[in-house]
Amino acid sequence: MNRLEVLDKGYVILHDVMGSDLTVVNSARVSYDKKSESLTEGDRRLIAFLAREGHTSPFRHSTLQFEVYSPLMVARQHFKYIVGSSIAEATGDNMDAWNESSRRYVTEEPTFYLPQPDEWRSAPESSKQGSGDIVPYVIGKAAWLRLMDQIDSDYANYKWALEHGICAEQARLFLPAYGMYVRYYWTASLQSVAHFVNQRLADDAQVEIQAYARAVLELAREHFPASIDALVTEAGVRK
Ligand SMILES: Cc1cc2nc3c(=O)[nH]c(=O)nc-3n(C[C@H](O)[C@H](O)[C@H](O)COP(=O)(O)OP(=O)(O)OC[C@H]3O[C@@H](n4cnc5c(N)ncnc54)[C@H](O)[C@@H]3O)c2cc1C
Incomplete structure (x- = not known):
């Protein structure tokens, strides 16, 4: 499963993933010239230690590429995540730009968020x-x-x-812009994904972006169960 429906007409798709929990472990252990072939209990403890102590660089060797379809008000909040993130139409390459379907060139039928x-x-x-x-x-x-x-x-x-x-x-x-759906690509490091999820699952985040954060969390967790567990809690508060 790489797609989750969000709100009345939105979605999050996880298109591409580079890395796994092993990437986190092996990048941390390179200084000892050690490498794991499969995730051990010791590796899980190492991941938890790295997250707990704020040794974050090993979480930046993994990258996730999402396609998001959200009301513009959600996209504006999402685009605030600029460190370790790129929102790019094709490959999310330069880590400092983003692209969305802006309706300058595209005249596809507009879609709007309409709460029931x-x-x-x-x-x-x-x-x-x-x-x-x-x-x-x-x-x-x-x-x-x-x-x-x-x-x-x-x-x-x-x-x-x-x-x-x-x-x-x-x-x-x-067009009424706040509720108009826009489509964009978001490519981010595992650390940046966890940062977004932590902030936007919290109670003070807008309910609509919480729904997107839950979808991102669920999709990311399938590929990085130990790291996501260490970096994020369901409430969006770091352990
Ligand atoms: C509930 C809520 C309400 C909000 N309300 C508003 C609002 O009303 N108006 C508004 O404009 N924004 C608002 N924001 C957005 C907020 O200010 C942040 O821009 C957004 O949450 C992105 O977080 P960030 O800056 O940590 O992310 P990033 O910019 O991606 O930064 C990630 C992390 O990198 C580090 N970092 C980033 N830049 C530097 C730097 N220059 N030097 C050193 N370290 C750095 C920090 O540790 C930072 O947390 C709100 C956010 C939330 C969660």
Whole structure:
């Protein structure tokens, strides 16, 4: 399994992986000229020690390449991870650039995140949280209908602009951007992936990006079970 569905229309795909838990162990042991062929209990203890003591360089010899389809508001938060990360359309090569489907050139049908009536959250009690409990159904239903109406009307204006010869890079101004899905590639070291997951699984992260962090965690864990276990906890708090 290399693809997980997220939110109403999004997904995370793990396209490529370089390395494994053994890569972490062997890069740490190179200074002793030692190499493991398969992961032993001692190797697992070494991985836990490295994570616990903050000896992070062995976690940077492994790389994961993801394709993400998320609302723009999630992508903006994701793009903040710049150390050991690259978000590149093809191979994620230069570690300092990212690319997404920007709608300057692509006029594929836009897709929007539309929370269901029972998914609208209240304003938070604590200013450190982004949102609180689910609002009453009647409010959620009204929000759902209003957002749907807005998307329909903005989309009609977008189509009108394209049909009247306006370029795609300006026609997109009509689209409601925060909830519009964008597609991008994210290539990152194992350490950077764990850093993202730790921060964005935490309670103070926006619920929508928590869902993406859970998908990234699940996909990464299949390839790096010992390292992920050492670097990340389910709550997103480092052990
Ligand atoms: C709950 C939450 C709310 C947020 N709210 C906002 C907000 O309102 N506005 C906003 O702009 N951002 C916000 N952010 C984003 C946040 O400020 C970070 O940009 C983002 O979380 C990426 O983390 P980072 O900087 O550690 O990642 P990276 O930039 O990828 O850095 C990874 C790590 O590398 C090290 N590092 C990076 N740069 C240097 C350096 N120059 N020197 C030495 N070490 C370095 C640090 O240890 C750092 O943690 C929020 C993040 C969270 C989790």
